[in-house]
Amino acid sequence: MMHSVFGREYGLCSMNKETEEVCELVEEGYEVLGMLNWSDHLPWLGAFDPQKIRFRCSKIVSRVNQFVSQIIAEHRVRTSENKTSDFVDVLLSLQGADKLSDSDMAAVLWEMIFRGTDTVAIMIEWILARMVLHPEIQLTVQKELDQIVGKSRRVRECDIPAMTYLPAVIKEVLRLHPPGPLLSWARLAITDTIVDGRPVPAGTTALVNMWAIMRDPEVWTEPMEFKPERFLNKEADVEFSVLGSDLRLAPFGSGRRSCPGKALGLTTVTFWVASLLHEYEWKAADQNPVDLSETLKLSCEMTKPLTVKLRPRHA
Numbered sequence: 001m002m003h004s005v006f007g008r009e010y011g012l013c014s015m016n017k018e019t020e021e022v023c024e025l026v027e028e029g030y031e032v033l034g035m036l037n038w039s040d041h042l043p044w045l046g047a048f049d050p051q052k053i054r055f056r057c058s059k060i061v062s063r064v065n066q067f068v069s070q071i072i073a074e075h076r077v078r079t080s081e082n083k084t085s086d087f088v089d090v091l092l093s094l095q096g097a098d099k100l101s102d103s104d105m106a107a108v109l110w111e112m113i114f115r116g117t118d119t120v121a122i123m124i125e126w127i128l129a130r131m132v133l134h135p136e137i138q139l140t141v142q143k144e145l146d147q148i149v150g151k152s153r154r155v156r157e158c159d160i161p162a163m164t165y166l167p168a169v170i171k172e173v174l175r176l177h178p179p180g181p182l183l184s185w186a187r188l189a190i191t192d193t194i195v196d197g198r199p200v201p202a203g204t205t206a207l208v209n210m211w212a213i214m215r216d217p218e219v220w221t222e223p224m225e226f227k228p229e230r231f232l233n234k235e236a237d238v239e240f241s242v243l244g245s246d247l248r249l250a251p252f253g254s255g256r257r258s259c260p261g262k263a264l265g266l267t268t269v270t271f272w273v274a275s276l277l278h279e280y281e282w283k284a285a286d287q288n289p290v291d292l293s294e295t296l297k298l299s300c301e302m303t304k305p306l307t308v309k310l311r312p313r314h315a
């Protein structure tokens, strides 16, 4: 994701000053945004900032602006040499009414990093956990990959459109383990309105519990069963789009504020999972069976991180 957005790779094995800074910014950001802010519930506390959340946020904002501005400045020089390879280049190439100020550009870029990295990583972890728990499903995915990709080369992005079973597996994981189970956490009614026959006055904060909808027995048959087959039939595929047109399965939200990174997120997850399953057989680690317990932080994570045993599939 860092490569798509900034054109940079940050290897945790080769720490340098820039990698350390990005790690600190992301860690601090996740911690602060993931905290229960008392002032959200008792607005009169806001002025006192008792948990120092506003104070910490303002410190991160100036560090983020400095960090991202440096990257934009470096790209500006490259762009004048006509190289367009990442999202910074795309934003810099906008002209006329679409042109963004530097501070708007920094905000967009950081939002992409912030919203697009942990969701993708967590999603991949949930999919692999399910593959370890359901070896017969893992094998079916691998058979599909071998048919499309063969055994002598690696998966390429252009292989993805030919796959049918892996997308069904990914949909089923998004249904049972959505990284954003409450979508954007809170929505504010800006006018008096009626939802499902119930009056909702202006100023009401509402949460959409997509997690519950996607496990609702009135909507899904055997909702707790992991059954990718439910998405396999051609008609069902059209019916159950995950992109927001079907409110039974909207893990990226729906409407104007739905996830703008859904296509990039889905493609990235599909490509990496396809590559990892094509290259390796995934099995439970002897001492650490897969545990599907969830912990809701900024995203919904596995409480016990996945530990596995890998066996290369090709010599």
Ligand code: HEM
Binding pocket: 111, 112, 113, 115, 116, 117, 119, 120, 123, 178, 179, 180, 181, 182, 183, 184, 185, 251, 252, 253, 254, 256, 257, 258, 259, 260, 261, 262, 264, 265, 266, 269
């Ligand atoms: C599997 C990966 C991902 C999942 C499951 C996911 C899920 C979500 C969800 C549920 C929302 C809230 C939507 C709503 O409230 O209706 C959201 C918002 C957002 N996502 Fe994603 N996302 C993913 C990947 C990405 C990527 C790759 C990017 C960017 C590179 C991204 C950028 C954003 C942004 C900027 C928002 C806020 C939109 C707004 O407030 O208007 N996401 N995402």
